[in-house]
Amino acid sequence: MPVDSDAIVAYIPNLRRYARALAGERHAADDLVQDTLERAMRKFHLWRPGDLRAWLFSIMHNVFINQLRSKRNQPTDELGEYAGAGTPDWVTDAHDLERGLAGLPPEQREVVLMVSLEDMSYEEVSRALGIPIGTVMSRLSRGREKLRRHMDGEGTRPNLKAVP
Amino acid sequence: MNLDDDLLQAFVDGAVGPAERAAVEAALQADPEAARRVLRLVEQKRLIKERFDPVMQEPIPERLRLRRPAWIGYARAAAVLAAGIAIGLAAPSPWRFGAPATPVATAPAPVAAGLPTRAARAHVVYAAEVRHPVEVEAAQQDHLVAWLSKRLGTALKVPVLSPEGFELLGGRLLPGPEGPVAQFMYQEGTGKRLTLYVSARSKQEGPTAFRFAQEGPVSVFYWIDGNWGYALSGDIDKAALSRVSTSVYRQLNP
Numbered sequence A: 001m002p003v004d005s006d007a008i009v010a011y012i013p014n015l016r017r018y019a020r021a022l023a024g025e026r027h028a029a030d031d032l033v034q035d036t037l038e039r040a041m042r043k044f045h046l047w048r049p050g051d052l053r054a055w056l057f058s059i060m061h062n063v064f065i066n067q068l069r070s071k072r073n074q075p076t077d078e079l080g081e082y083a084g085a086g087t088p089d090w091v092t093d094a095h096d097l098e099r100g101l102a103g104l105p106p107e108q109r110e111v112v113l114m115v116s117l118e119d120m121s122y123e124e125v126s127r128a129l130g131i132p133i134g135t136v137m138s139r140l141s142r143g144r145e146k147l148r149r150h151m152d153g154e155g156t157r158p159n160l161k162a163v164p
Numbered sequence B: 001m002n003l004d005d006d007l008l009q010a011f012v013d014g015a016v017g018p019a020e021r022a023a024v025e026a027a028l029q030a031d032p033e034a035a036r037r038v039l040r041l042v043e044q045k046r047l048i049k050e051r052f053d054p055v056m057q058e059p060i061p062e063r064l065r066l067r068r069p070a071w072i073g074y075a076r077a078a079a080v081l082a083a084g085i086a087i088g089l090a091a092p093s094p095w096r097f098g099a100p101a102t103p104v105a106t107a108p109a110p111v112a113a114g115l116p117t118r119a120a121r122a123h124v125v126y127a128a129e130v131r132h133p134v135e136v137e138a139a140q141q142d143h144l145v146a147w148l149s150k151r152l153g154t155a156l157k158v159p160v161l162s163p164e165g166f167e168l169l170g171g172r173l174l175p176g177p178e179g180p181v182a183q184f185m186y187q188e189g190t191g192k193r194l195t196l197y198v199s200a201r202s203k204q205e206g207p208t209a210f211r212f213a214q215e216g217p218v219s220v221f222y223w224i225d226g227n228w229g230y231a232l233s234g235d236i237d238k239a240a241l242s243r244v245s246t247s248v249y250r251q252l253n254p
Helices: A007-010 A012-023 A025-048 A054-073 A093-102 A106-118 A122-129 A133-151 B005-012 B016-028 B032-050 B070-083 B111-125 B138-152 B238-252
Strands: B165-177 B179-188 B194-200 B208-215 B219-226 B228-234
Touching: A007 A025, A007 A054, A007 B111, A012 A025, A012 A106, A012 B032, A012 B138, A025 B138, A054 B208, A093 A106, A093 B032, A093 B208, A106 A122, A106 A133, A106 B032, A122 A133, A122 B219, A133 B005, A133 B032, B005 B016, B005 B032, B016 B032, B111 B165, B111 B179, B111 B194, B111 B219, B111 B228, B138 B165, B138 B179, B165 B194, B194 B238, B208 B238, B219 B238, B228 B238
Parallel strands: none
Antiparallel strands: B165 B179, B179 B194, B194 B228, B208 B219, B219 B228
């Protein structure tokens, strides 16, 4: 197994893609990547040959959770900027997708993104997040359903039902 | 077959075996509602990828570029000091972020990573051999060198490591991903063995100065010079191996 920084460097584009989807904004996403890399370097001697990707994503998960915790102690809600925002009709699918992802509980967003972007197996996600495979599957399915309903406009627009 | 959400999801994520996959595919033919759910899942995955894949192509910001970890720097510095030669890399520095002297991202991983691993495996297999550690013994050194040089297609030099306390035992030919590989084995008075692994450089791999890798119990110093990769492996401590590696490097690059 490589004992070499190159192995980590090879995953930087993946970490950035995932972080962008997770954190939403470029600067915040790269902060997340930078903190992850710093921690990975410090802990590299602890890594045992195995799945380097799952290891790196587990570090990013911990960094992400810590960031959420420190944000939670700040007065504004993490999702404050989304709360109550209307849906102008010029909003594109891409914006809609980002808003939908941002609206997911973080633990669902992580699983949805690991599977969708990284094509990680459920087992790999379970290792990266330190949760049972059953939990991976239930978070995934709840997250996907919620995102689908957002994209379909359910819950963000008035639910108009024909009255018989 | 009960096409519930869990099963459809696993189907979309490739988490079902081939037999089950075929069964789901057949069942979906007869269940348009389930087929629609599958399509929605596939479409959602595609949308997410399409939106964020371009991030992979963005240039890596300076602050995310990595420098070599400290131990590589120290090992290299030790080697450089001991030999009094400059191998051409920056001064030792711990991992640092921002404004790197050389962007590490341009160095492809697979081959540099493969060399020490392959060398260490070959070391473990043959250094443990009591009766047949080598194919051709040092007594026939001229023949050994001519033979391996011919097979590798380059004029090989066999470093003399007697001043470091290691005598040549002999060598052997091994298969490698880029063609034939030569392994020379040395032995110390106590029976400790070192192997020098010489392998053609892969096309993706640029020159690499001294690096150290720990492969289980085996310590490996390796470098890539011109078209050839060299790895010196031994179950000895890093400092001692670094000393011998420096001698090897110096003799191969007079």
